[in-house]
Amino acid sequence: MSAQAGHGAAVRIDACGKTFADGTRALQPATLDIARGETLVLLGPSGCGKTTMLRIIAGLELPDAGGRVLFDGKDMTPVPIERRNVGMVFQSYALFPNMTVSDNIGYGLKIRGVPSKERAERVAELVTLTNISGLEHRRIDQLSGGQRQRVALARAVAIRPGILLLDEPLTALDAALRDRLRSELNRLLRALGITTIYVTHDQSEAMELGDRVVVMQKGAIAQIGTPREIYFTPRSRFVAEFIGAANIVEATIEDRHLVLPGGRQPIHCDVNMPAAVAMIRPETIRVTSAGSASLSGTIDSISFIGDRQRLVVSGASNRLLTVDAPNTLRTRPGERIGLSISPDAVRLLPPES
Amino acid sequence: MSHRSFVWLCLLPLAVVTAAFFLLPMARLVVTGAGGPQGLAGYLAILTEPRYRATLINTVLLAAATTIVTLIVATIAGMFLQRHRFPGRAVLIAMLTFPLAFPGVVVGFMIILLAGRQGLIGDFSNRLFGEKLVFAYSIYGLFLGYLYFSIPRVILTIMAAVQKLDIGLEEAARSLGAGPWAVQRDVVLPALAPAFVASGAIAFATAMGAFGTAFTLATNIDVLPMLIYTEFTLAANFSISAALSVGLGIITWFILALARSFSGSAVAAAG
Numbered sequence: 327m328s329a330q331a332g333h334g335a336a337v338r339i340d341a342c343g344k345t346f347a348d349g350t351r352a353l354q355p356a357t358l359d360i361a362r363g364e365t366l367v368l369l370g371p372s373g374c375g376k377t378t379m380l381r382i383i384a385g386l387e388l389p390d391a392g393g394r395v396l397f398d399g400k401d402m403t404p405v406p407i408e409r410r411n412v413g414m415v416f417q418s419y420a421l422f423p424n425m426t427v428s429d430n431i432g433y434g435l436k437i438r439g440v441p442s443k444e445r446a447e448r449v450a451e452l453v454t455l456t457n458i459s460g461l462e463h464r465r466i467d468q469l470s471g472g473q474r475q476r477v478a479l480a481r482a483v484a485i486r487p488g489i490l491l492l493d494e495p496l497t498a499l500d501a502a503l504r505d506r507l508r509s510e511l512n513r514l515l516r517a518l519g520i521t522t523i524y525v526t527h528d529q530s531e532a533m534e535l536g537d538r539v540v541v542m543q544k545g546a547i548a549q550i551g552t553p554r555e556i557y558f559t560p561r562s563r564f565v566a567e568f569i570g571a572a573n574i575v576e577a578t579i580e581d582r583h584l585v586l587p588g589g590r591q592p593i594h595c596d597v598n599m600p601a602a603v604a605m606i607r608p609e610t611i612r613v614t615s616a617g618s619a620s621l622s623g624t625i626d627s628i629s630f631i632g633d634r635q636r637l638v639v640s641g642a643s644n645r646l647l648t649v650d651a652p653n654t655l656r657t658r659p660g661e662r663i664g665l666s667i668s669p670d671a672v673r674l675l676p677p678e679s
Numbered sequence: 680m681s682h683r684s685f686v687w688l689c690l691l692p693l694a695v696v697t698a699a700f701f702l703l704p705m706a707r708l709v710v711t712g713a714g715g716p717q718g719l720a721g722y723l724a725i726l727t728e729p730r731y732r733a734t735l736i737n738t739v740l741l742a743a744a745t746t747i748v749t750l751i752v753a754t755i756a757g758m759f760l761q762r763h764r765f766p767g768r769a770v771l772i773a774m775l776t777f778p779l780a781f782p783g784v785v786v787g788f789m790i791i792l793l794a795g796r797q798g799l800i801g802d803f804s805n806r807l808f809g810e811k812l813v814f815a816y817s818i819y820g821l822f823l824g825y826l827y828f829s830i831p832r833v834i835l836t837i838m839a840a841v842q843k844l845d846i847g848l849e850e851a852a853r854s855l856g857a858g859p860w861a862v863q864r865d866v867v868l869p870a871l872a873p874a875f876v877a878s879g880a881i882a883f884a885t886a887m888g889a890f891g892t893a894f895t896l897a898t899n900i901d902v903l904p905m906l907i908y909t910e911f912t913l914a915a916n917f918s919i920s921a922a923l924s925v926g927l928g929i930i931t932w933f934i935l936a937l938a939r940s941f942s943g944s945a946v947a948a949a950g
Contacts, residue, residue, distance in 0.1 A: 408854070414854040416851060417847075418847050423870070485855060
């Protein structure tokens with residue numbers, strides 16, 4: 327893998343928007359820099375424009391006039407995909423059914439005129455790397471979903487691309503396999519160290535794989551940041567609710583406190599506001615006894631998840647509050663409990679989002 | 680009545696029709712074929728008698744040429760029609776598939792109008808070069824006629840197959856560096872192979888056995904169906920025409936089976 331240390335190209339997307347022929351605006355003009363060797367995740371619900379952005383970077387779609395795509399500072403906008411040297415993994419995997427596994431992996435090298443001996447060595451290297459030894463001569467319809475995913479990845483990486491583009495590569499798999507392959511993919515991407523752009527609608531994939539995450543909403547970028555930034559300091563209600571579980575609380579702020587139906591919650595905010603919106607993550611709420619607490623409520627329901635239990639509490643806020651409690655806590659619905667939340671854990675959001 | 684005997688009862692009409700209109704005439708045909716002065720050897724006449732053999736080769740070549748040219752024309756047209764949207768597309772498809780409605784006689788008539796003695800091409804070449812170009816009454820006219828009614832069938836099959844093609848496959852090939860020709864060669868054509876075999880088989884079998892067009896064009900075109908006709912009606916040579924009929928059926932079936940087994944691996948792989 328020594329040839330790949332150094333790690334592909336830096337990508338700049340400059341004012342790239344996309345309007346389709348029928349007039350739909352798939353992507354608002356967006357500008358984005360992706361560092362050499364970085365793994366960037368485009369995250370959002372379906373129809374948010376993430377796949378369109380990936381296809382613009384790949385060269386499968388042209389941006390609207392004025393938009394440019396640059397690799398290492400070089401304008402690639404008019405260059406078709408076959409000359410961009412990008413490796414792409416499709417959601418459907420798009421493996422060639424008329425070729426064996428090793429022919430699929432070696433296809434890009436064959437097109438480039440790499441001699442068959444060298445090609446065979448490279449294919450063998452990738453077969454080992456992606457853990458599919460023994461399947462080289464299989465036909466594609468003889469592979470399981472997970473095996474196909476690995477072949478698709480090996481095929482994309484075989485050509486030593488400058489940029490690796492992955493379009494929801496795990497979505498077609500069942501949940502257990504998805505989790506396993508996610509950590510395997512993470513290890514592989516770190517080992518390759520190549521510039522990677524990864525599209526997904528699954529926030530846990532985005533968290534685990536991304537150096538940075540771009541959260542997208544309705545064709546526009548809602549927030550860019552590391553997984554921690556996105557999780558702890560979301561800039562809008564959309565981001566807060568899309569990433570992880572979030573309690574959105576509407577209340578007035580008086581004298582450094584949120585005034586709630588179930589009591590007063592201290593926060594870091596010096597300004598008094600008549601209508602503030604705040605986010606509190608369920609795992610930051612600690613359950614205490616009702617008597618001494620400044621904020622309290624009644625347990626509506628309990629779902630035992632295994633590693634924790636999720637309580638739904640009414641009466642504390644203007645709407646139901648979700649609380650993650652330790653799995654050893656003994657309690658039952660109807661019981662009155664106190665809620666202790668650190669002021670650090672309360673994140674104020676812009677109200678109009 | 681048990682469920683089983685009910686099913687058998689329902690199958691009875693089918694059995695009667697099959698026996699009366701398929702099995703019995705076929706058996707009769709086979710028997711007649713062996714009833715000539717040469718006996719069973721009459722069946723070999725199609726291969727041993729030089730005139731019959733030449734006709735057989737002619738017919739197979741004509742059918743093969745028709746199939747290949749039809750596939751080329753129809754694949755390009757079908758791919759274009761399926762992948763592009765333009766004004767008049769529906770009308771164009773309707774026109775291209777219109778010949779499906781014509782019997783062979785009408786197709787032959789149209790070929791004569793196009794390339795016959797009073798035909799359009801002859802008129803045109805007469806004005807241009809002072810010489811009438813006439814080829815309607817030959818095997819070339821027949822070739823044109825077969826193309827004309829094979830293309831619609833094949834176009835429809837190819838269009839259906841192109842619609843089912845995964846665009847992702849082509850995009851994946853391009854992402855790996857394949858140019859337009861390589862994408863066609865490595866991805867699109869292999870994926871269409873089953874459609875080629877299916878629609879090519881129909882085109883081939885039609886061109887082997889079609890009679891109406893040939894009969895309309897001329898009675899002396901050297902193809903098997905015409906030979907059978909002349910042996911039967913003009914020479915009243917029942918046994919030879921029966922033997923030739925059986926031979927035509929078997930040879931067509933054999934070539935189709937061969938094509939299917941050759942493409943078998945490709946079809947399975949593309950499946």
